[in-house]
Amino acid sequence: MSEIKTLEGEFNxxxxxxxxxxxxxxxxxxxxxxxxxxxxxxxxxxxxxxxxCIKVPGAFExxxxxxxxxxxxxxxxxxxxxxxxRGSTPHFxxxxxxxxxxxxxxxxxxDIPVAFGVxxxxxxxxxxxxxxxxxxxxxxxxxxTALEMVSLLRKx
Ligand code: INI
Numbered sequence: 001m002s003e004i005k006t007l008e009g010e011f012n013x014x015x016x017x018x019x020x021x022x023x024x025x026x027x028x029x030x031x032x033x034x035x036x037x038x039x040x041x042x043x044x045x046x047x048x049x050x051x052x053c054i055k056v057p058g059a060f061e062x063x064x065x066x067x068x069x070x071x072x073x074x075x076x077x078x079x080x081x082x083x084x085x086r087g088s089t090p091h092f093x094x095x096x097x098x099x100x101x102x103x104x105x106x107x108x109x110x111d112i113p114v115a116f117g118v119x120x121x122x123x124x125x126x127x128x129x130x131x132x133x134x135x136x137x138x139x140x141x142x143x144x145t146a147l148e149m150v151s152l153l154r155k156x
Contacts, residue, residue: 039140077149
């Protein structure tokens with residue numbers, strides 16, 4: 001095993017800039033994801049000056065904001081936060097699929113890590129569980145992913 005070359009990221013975020021995309025829809029949930037992400041970044045050495053928070057109306061708008069952020073070339077990673085909660089119409093499916101597809105596309109097109117911190121849940125209880133209660137904080141998890149991917153990409 002010791003002869004296998006392994007590339008893996010670390011979690012020291014000090015030398016990188018992060019775009020934190022935050023959707024306003026379901027803000028009572030997304031605010032907790034944002035706090036979790038900021039807390040995680042700062043506890044891993046990222047200064048407030050290295051975090052730019054960009055607000056969008058809803059999860060559907062996250063990909064375009066991610067694309068604009070990537071085009072500036074100012075950021076080493078993008079962290080997209082939102083909460084899509086299923087209703088009684090197919091709207092949920094359209095928002096989720098465009099959001100995830102668009103964010104993935106930006107990541108590959110611009111060669112930049114885009115962490116997917118968007119909850120896609122059936123009800124408010126599931127959202128609360130993932131926004132800082134019994135299932136952790138998915139905003140913090142997305143921030144961890146961004147830290148690791150920035151570090152990993154620098155090793156190629
Ligand atoms: N946007 C969300 O971020 N979460 C939702 O749960 C949601 N629902 O259920 O409607 C939602 N809709 C708005 C959408 O993201 C766009 O902002 C809107 O359609 C305008 O383009």
